[in-house]
Amino acid sequence: VFSASQDFDFFYFVQQWPGSYCDTKQSCCYPITGKPASNFGIHGLWPNRNNGSYPSNCDSSNPFDASKISDLRSEMQSEWPTLSCPNNDGLTFWGHEWDKHGTCSESVLNQHDYFAKTLSLKDQINLLHALESAGIQPNGEKYSLSSIKSAIIGASGLTPWIQCNNDSSGNSQLYQIYLCVDSSASDFIECPVFPYGHCDSSIEFPSF
Numbered sequence: 001v002f003s004a005s006q007d008f009d010f011f012y013f014v015q016q017w018p019g020s021y022c023d024t025k026q027s028c029c030y031p032i033t034g035k036p037a038s039n040f041g042i043h044g045l046w047p048n049r050n051n052g053s054y055p056s057n058c059d060s061s062n063p064f065d066a067s068k069i070s071d072l073r074s075e076m077q078s079e080w081p082t083l084s085c086p087n088n089d090g091l092t093f094w095g096h097e098w099d100k101h102g103t104c105s106e107s108v109l110n111q112h113d114y115f116a117k118t119l120s121l122k123d124q125i126n127l128l129h130a131l132e133s134a135g136i137q138p139n140g141e142k143y144s145l146s147s148i149k150s151a152i153i154g155a156s157g158l159t160p161w162i163q164c165n166n167d168s169s170g171n172s173q174l175y176q177i178y179l180c181v182d183s184s185a186s187d188f189i190e191c192p193v194f195p196y197g198h199c200d201s202s203i204e205f206p207s208f
């Protein structure tokens, strides 16, 4: 059933490599709960349209309420850690993600389920394992963009989008991995449209 208020076609499920958030000119701060694991962390689950546009900040009357995700708190801290400064527990990051993106899918997922579904998506595909199994390790070496994409396609059957940023010396590096999910956030799908952005043909995978 297509709800009149559902103004999107699919989700981007976006994970970030912490080493690439932290080794930029801007640097980072660890959460007050401690340094996150050397693993991909969730950035967000973003409603998107097939034409590439996306809604944002859809319902200021339904702001983030930490009490609605108290049962998810410890899993959020390990799987969705914040790296922004100043050091904090992550509520600011999660609240930003709900207010900006989550409210645009509230006809499909309430606040609790938005976060619970996102955590379960991360559980379903282990990106770091997929890369390491193909010999692609977070050790500061460079790997071809095509080998990174092939490793993820091989492990998941899904074509990812790789977003790069630059380390403090200007090297192009693996920053975020986008996968696509159907509009009920139940199943991974092939992306209807990819984002924009440049990576060099060979990119660094920094340690963390």
Ligand code: 5GP
Residues within 6 Å of the ligand: 012, 046, 047, 048, 052, 054, 055, 100, 195
């Ligand atoms: P950036 O410009 O750093 O890539 O993205 C800034 C912010 O814009 C992201 O954190 C996200 O909130 C939003 N954003 C960027 N690209 C997309 C997109 O393709 N789809 C959606 N839904 N949001 C995006």
Ligand code: 5GP
Residues within 6 Å of the ligand: 016, 021, 043, 044, 081, 082, 083, 084, 092, 093, 096, 097, 100
């Ligand atoms: P977006 O708007 O791109 O979905 O989310 C980016 C916002 O979340 C920015 O305001 C950024 O400061 C904040 N933020 C907090 N923690 C993190 C983090 O660990 N990674 C990223 N990319 N943004 C974070």
Ligand code: 5GP
Residues within 6 Å of the ligand: 145, 149, 160, 161, 162, 163, 164, 196, 197, 198, 199, 200, 201
């Ligand atoms: P192709 O369609 O031949 O794979 O790629 C066309 C162009 O898009 C090439 O310049 C390639 O580097 C770029 N490209 C392909 N996949 C990705 C990706 O996942 N991320 C980014 N940033 N660029 C990509």
